[in-house]
Amino acid sequence: xxxxxxxxxxxxxxxxxxxxxxxxxxxxxxxxxxxxxxxxxxxxxxxxxxxxxxxxxxxxxxxxxxxxxxxxxxxxxxxxxxxxxxxxxxxxxxxxxxxxxxxxxxxxxxxxxxxxxxxxxxxxxxxxxxxxxxxxxxxxxxxxxx
Numbered sequence: 001x002x003x004x005x006x007x008x009x010x011x012x013x014x015x016x017x018x019x020x021x022x023x024x025x026x027x028x029x030x031x032x033x034x035x036x037x038x039x040x041x042x043x044x045x046x047x048x049x050x051x052x053x054x055x056x057x058x059x060x061x062x063x064x065x066x067x068x069x070x071x072x073x074x075x076x077x078x079x080x081x082x083x084x085x086x087x088x089x090x091x092x093x094x095x096x097x098x099x100x101x102x103x104x105x106x107x108x109x110x111x112x113x114x115x116x117x118x119x120x121x122x123x124x125x126x127x128x129x130x131x132x133x134x135x136x137x138x139x140x141x142x143x144x145x146x
Contacts, residue, residue: 001025001027001028003025004028007021012048012051012052012053014051015048015051016049016051017049018047018054019048019049020046020047021046022044022045023041023045024041024042024046024058025040025042029042029058030061030070030074031058031060031061031067032058032059032060032061033058033059033060034061043059044057044058044059052115053112054108055106055108057104058104060104062096062101062102062103064096064097067092068093071086071093074086074088075087075088111123111126111127
């Protein structure tokens, strides 16, 4: 986690040219399959352009025992005060235990492309779903003198 925090703070903004960052630590990739030859790493990559993450992809973990251990580790961190950590997803674990087929995916959307083209610093600035945006209320606008 410290390695990832250092990368985010010191390196991400410097990745101007399209750059693939590969093999992320297990601690920051709870759903990714362990790397075949690098202990402690996962089969995951992210694409960065102009200092921003444009895509995230990985081979999904299909081992229910390993997945349960990772979820429980996250839950313990949540109990210790890290509210960004999710609770254990028991339904997902049950699907894995019953033989969910191997999966994978790539996360890139028009919203990230719009961020790049408009130089937006946050995905919230270009999100297409207005219900997810914070809309100022009349009272808030009045307090700002609008």
